[in-house]
Amino acid sequence: MPPRKKTKGAAQAPSTPTVDEDAMDIDPAPEESNKPAYDILKDPWTDEQETSLFKGIIKWKPAGMHKHFRVIAISEYLRNHGYNPEVHEHTRIPGIWEKLGTLYNLPIIDERENSFDYEDDVEQKFLEFKLPEADFEDLMWNRGKTRASEARSSPPQLNRSPSPQAGRKRKKGDTASKPRASTVDDTDETKTSPARSPQPRISRSGRGGNRSSGRTKVEPSSRQPSKDTTVDEDEEDDGDEEEEEAEEEDGTPSPRASRSSGRGRGGAANKMRFEKFCLCITHLHHAPHRGLLQSHARPYAPDHCKPEISGLKSTVGMAPINKRSNSSALPAGYKEDLSKGPMLRFEDSLPKLPVPTLEETAARYLKSVHPLLTSSEFENTKQAVTDFLKPGSFGPKLQERLLARQADPKNKNWIYEWWNDAAYLAYRDPVVPYVSYFYSHRDDRKRRDPSKRAAALSSAILEFKKQVDAGTLEPEYMKKLPISMESYQWMFNACRVPAKPADHPVKYPAAENKHIIVIRKNQFFKVVYEIDGKQLNTSELEQQFKQVYQKAERVQPVGALTSENRDIWTDAREILLKAHPSNAKTLKEIESSSFVVCLDDASPVTLEERAHQYWHGDGENRWYDKPLQFIVNENGTSGFMGEHSMMDGTPTHRLNDYINNLIFGNKIDFSDPSIRSNLPEPTVVKFHITKEVQQEINRATKDFVELIGAHELRVQAYQGYGKGLIKKFKCSPDAYVQMIIQLAYHKMFGKNRPTYESAATRRFQQGRTETCRSVSDESVAFCNAMADPDADPKTIVDLFRKATNAHIAYIGAASDGKGVDRHLFGLKKLIQPGEEVPALFKDPTYAYSCHWFLSTSQLSSEYFNGYGWSQVVDDGFGIAYMINENSINFNVVSKGMGSERMSFFLNEAAGDIRDLLMPTLEAPKAKL
Incomplete structure (x- = not known):
């Protein structure tokens, strides 16, 4: 009071x-x-x-x-x-x-x-506490009637703690009063990203001017049941929010379950707040306007009333995708097919990937190449494009063929098979380092022991796997529209298999393959994670990993064969199969496993050491064809390596965010110490090696050392600022960092060259990615002005704004299926043998504009301290970047092009742009 x-x-x-x-x-x-x-x-x-x-x-x-x-x-x-x-x-x-x-x-x-x-x-000395009637008059009236009839005032299942008597006067010296509770959740849990799922606000009967109304306001966002889909609140981020690898934006956990214990400023007040909330929820659930709540929402129950499910302390959801939409308020054309389960319920109603008009693509193509060419080169290219567009020329004919393919009901996505084949499965260079990618996990200080770390990771992975296998994982959203979840089928119990002229993926039944493969000292162990219908708890998994450490003996690295050129690996696989009949069974055990855990001898400490370890390792103790490999080192550090052919980075980003959120948020139960006595020990999965197989292994290890040795990796962990300051500059963080990269390249080479950034097209059926061409007339003008010591700072700021706006516009169009590269790829693909190739595709500009001197992409997570991949051309750079609140992390890879120098220029460019924009900030006004 x-x-x-x-x-x-x-x-x-x-x-x-x-x-x-x-x-x-x-x-x-x-x-x-x-x-x-x-x-x-x-x-x-x-x-x-x-x-x-x-x-x-x-x-x-x-x-x-x-x-x-x-x-x-x-x-x-x-x-x-x-x-x-x-x-x-x-x-x-x-x-x-x-x-x-x-x-x-x-x-x-x-x-x-x-x-x-x-x-x-x-x-x-103290006034009796009273709730504002403007807010609680109806509730107090109903409570009065309820008490008069001696009925219960709350649902029987809510088991709330009894509240103290209202109106009790505190005497002088009374110390029994409870401390004031925080109006903001005070928790020592790991901080999450600012992303939150949008929830409907509960209407109130009256607002009034009473300050206490602010204290009793109920925020439904913290009361809703957790879901696996979240929204990024950064609405001003219209550039980077709508693109990237759908989107390699901030990983985001579901809203924390609120505390409803009734503690704080008066238990009776909290009790009434809770009842007010329950009444509102009940009203909304029975209201005809279902759009006020998610169609799959359930009435709220306190956490202590929720059953423990499969070791989880609470229902947890993760999704690094940008936008969430009420499924009951979807745009026209989207429908839910609940027979396919929550994960795939929108899949069949997603639109097909469109085919842009020739005129759209021609105009965008010319605009994208203009800053890369001389005047004479541009005129030649412009003529080739004009000839391609003429009525009766080959261009309109190819467009008709492509439109027919797009309209064919047998094709969900006109480019899906073509792209999977050309970009991945028919690609003959080794998957490592050219296709694979990695995430470096944040340190888990509670689990320095590698057995404990591996067990915690595996427990969390299996929780995610249950949702994928059952189809209960919530779909992701982009631009408030559901996106394709089909690629998740290739996450678990799947593998890439080498073949000529193209590899192929295989998928094994999850119900028949409930095991993981653990690799230690090049030896493969089969660990069954479900016995008698019950999944192994974390203590049991830890025991399994300890047994692997005890049993492992160093053997020949058969896994090194998967690091070879795909044609060489195809031949070596046949040699391996012919070496002994049991080798076929061993291969199947590895390929059908749910995922792979690699227990390495290394103890990487620095960011660069970790990047090398997770990106490629030493070429041994791996099976590079598996889509999911989790690496645990002797010092307890861990990371992830992914094979790219059937999944882009978004699904595995969500997986890794999810498992780390469970672990660091203490949302998975590690407290069960019980270990069943009937658990089978890890089984050695053995290869029989002949002289011919040994020769193939020797060649693979030699080729790996030479290939990786030619690459240079540097990590630029820029600590000057991050997303927080960038947003104060009123910039899209992604477009901003793209300009840092452009400026750094210009500083190093004195010019800008073709740059690739991935843009997600997953809002279409079987959608994957499109190219965002980051170089524009506007970005080149900005870089040139930054190199001019006499340029006016205000003019440069204006050029910078125009450059970021141009980038946002292009990547938005690319995400809508209106990019240049996939359309031209499809048109060229339809040229039949014997038909003359149009001048457009023979023009040197076409090949040059697709030669990615810079291959870039963004992915951000508070649980990662690194992420990256290789360059895609020998004279280029692969630059992966993470934009965190107060830092920007760049992973720079090249093949002898000077990664260390590029890292330096990235640091310098980041500081230059910050200094350029600082004068545009307004000093904050002091608060009273």
Whole structure:
């Protein structure tokens, strides 16, 4: 119950108790002084630190007579959240006071806090707490009627703790009152990305002007059941939110389940808030306007009322895809087929990949090549395009053929088979390093033991696998539209098999292959993860991994054969099969496994060491044809390696985000120590090696060392700023970083060259990717201006804005299936043998504009400290980047082109663009 305050006229000067500084070391609030004006550019507080500070302020209001003690509590709160004052000196108590002084008028707050006027009657020092009738009149009326009839006031299943009696007056010296609860969830769980699923706001009968209404407001987003699909709130990010590998944007966990224990400012008040919420939910679920809630939503129940499911502490959902849409409010043409399960329910109603008009593609193609060519080269290309478009020429004929293929009901996606074959399965170079990609996981400090780390990862992976196998995984959304989930079928129990002239994928029944393959010292072990219909718990899996460590003996690296050129590996596989009849069974055990866990001898520490370990390793202790390989090192660090042929990065990004969210969020039960006595031990899956097989292994290891040795990898972990500042510049983070890359390349070579960025087309049936051509007239003009020492900064800023806008426009069109490269690829594919190739495809510009000197893509996750792949041409760079809140991570790979120099120029370019845009920021206004 709040104390009664004086009227304004009776306000007195703020009183601050004297402090015996010899008895207690307390930093006093700084006195007023003639300090310079607050400068945002010199503010050392990061967004995460400010967030923790504000949570501490909400919990311990640093005002009034106890403000010094409360600031001590806030300081300890920051320390407990990982901000060591010895390292982050500005988070010490003087720094906290200084920060508060830039945000609030502290003397006025003290004055208001201390100006209480108690009446003589000690019983009247506190007023009885009452809820605002404007918000709760209907509920209190209904409760009154309920009590009169002695009926229960809440659903029987909600098992709430009893609330204290309302209206109880606190006497002087009473210490039984409960502390004020935070209005913001105070948790030590790992911070999640800002993405949240959009939830409908619950209407209220009246808002009024009462401040307490803000305190009793119920946020339904924290009460909804968790789902596997989330939305990125960054609406201004219209560039990078709509493209990338659908999208290699921030990985995002589902909203945290709220706490409903009734603690805080009055248990009765919390009880009434909860009942108000339950009434609203019940009303919404029975209302005819189902669009207010997700069609698959269920009434809320507290976490302690939810059953434990398969070791999970709570239902958890992850999806790094941008947009979420209410399935009951989908645009015309989208339908749910619930017979296919939640995961694939939209699949058949997704639109087909469109075929752009010749005129659209021609105009976009000419625009994309213009900044790359001389005037004479551009005129030649323009003539070739004009000839291709003429009525009666070969161009319109090829377009008719392509439109016919697109309209064929047998083809869900006119480019799907062509692209899978040309880009992946018929590609003959080794999958590592040219096709595979990697994620480097954040360290798990609780599980330095590799057996524990491998067991935790496997438990979490199996939880995700259950949803994929059962089809219950929630679909992902982009631009508020559902996207294709078909590629998930190739995630588990699948493998790429070498063949000539093209490889082929195989998929094994999940119900018949409930095992994983563990590789240790090049030896393969089969670990069955389900016995008598019950999945092994984490302790049981840990025991299995420990047994592998104990049993493993170094053998010849048969897995090295998968690192070879695909034609060579095809021949070597036949030799392996002929060497012994049991080798066929061994191959099947590996290829049919749910996934692979590689227990390596290495102990990588630096980001570059980890990148090398997860990207390729030493060529041994792997089976590179498997789509999922999880690598665990001797020091407990871990990462992921993916084979790219049937899945793009988005599904595996979601998988890796999911498993790390379970582990770091303590959302999976590791507490069960029981180990069944009837568990089978890991089984050695053995290859019989002949002299011919040994020769193939020797050649593979030699070729691997030579190939990887020709590559140079550097990691630029830029710590100057990240997404937080970029958004303050009012820029799309993805377009912004693309300009960093363009400027860095221009600094290194004095010009810009063709650049690839992947754009997702998964909102179409069987959609994969399209090319975003990052170089534009606008980006080249910006880079040239940055190289001109006499250029006006305001002019350069304007050029930068135009360059990012051009990038956003192109990648948006590419995501809508209106890019250049896939359309021209399809037209060229339809030229029959004996037909003359049009001048457009013989023009040197066509080949040059597809020669990706820079191959780039973005993926971001708070659970990764690295991600990358190889360059795609020998004279180019592969640049993978992650945009985090306060940092940008670049993984730079090339084949002797100077990755270290490129890393330097990326750092320099990031600083140059920041310095260019800093003057455009406005200093924040002080808050009262």
